[in-house]
Amino acid sequence: MDGITIRKATADDLATILLIGRQTFFETFAPHNTATNMQRYLEESFSDEKVRGELNNPESFFFVATEGTKPVGYLKLNxxxxxxxxxxxxxxxxxxxxxxxxxxxxxxxxxxxxxxxxTALALGKSYLWLGVWEHNPRAIRFYEKNGFVAFSQHIFSMGEEEQTDIMMKKTLS
Incomplete structure (x- = not known):
């Protein structure tokens, strides 16, 4: 897309990542979860301290998508x-x-x-993997379109509720 740039995030991007993370997660999942579970998850997963630690972890990689100077998305890899x-x-x-x-x-x-x-190819990885909520058909279709296949499932804790994520992977070599 014209006008969108992707750059490696730095510690200075903490506020941007927190804002996009909280807003996007809330918009996507609030209609399907209780307010209590949503608030608890957002407080735990998107606290300043937790995300700052993730940004500083040498085994995690963050990239920010911007249109001009406006942040419009981000990617987190582990x-x-x-x-x-x-x-x-x-x-x-x-x-x-x-x-x-x-x-x-x-x-x-x-x-x-x-x-x-x-990034995976540059690091010499053999495959990409992810977990996607079983009730998120838009995301599942996106990953399938990009060559991912389901290989397992795991439980994702959303506050006091356990939900099922489909684990998907794409073999690179």
């Missing part, structure tokens, strides 16, 4: 022990591709995914 679920050293996890709702359908997610693929 390798090694930073992965949210144990995978081998040849894996790169896509933990988050978050795009502001007013940029849905404008290929920002695709550009962020392509940055994930580029």
């Amino acid at each position: 390798t090694g022990k930073a992965q949210t679920e144990a995978q081998d050293d040849t894996a790169l996890e896509i933990e988050r591709i978050y795009v502001s709702s007013d940029y849905h359908g404008k290929k920002v997610g695709q550009l962020l995914y392509e940055k994930a693929l580029e």
Whole structure:
């Protein structure tokens, strides 16, 4: 998409990542969850301290999508022990591709995914993997379109509720 740039995030991007993360997660999942569970998840997963630690983790990679100077999305990748679920050293996890709702359908997610693929290849990884909520058909279709296939499932805790994520992967070599 013209006008969208993807750049590696720095510690200075903490506020941007928190804002996009909280807004995007809330917009996507609030209609399907209780207010209590949503608030608890947002407080735990998007606290300044937690995200600052993730930004400073050498095994995690953040990229910010901008249109001009306006942040419109971000990507979070994990390798090694930073992965949210144990995978081998040849894996790169896509933990988050978050795009502001007013940029849905404008290929920002695709550009962020392509940055994930580029990063995995540069790091010599054999496959990309991720977890996606079973009731998020838009995201599932996006990943299937990009060559991911389901290989397992795991439980995602949303406050006091347990939900099922489909684990998907794409083999690179």
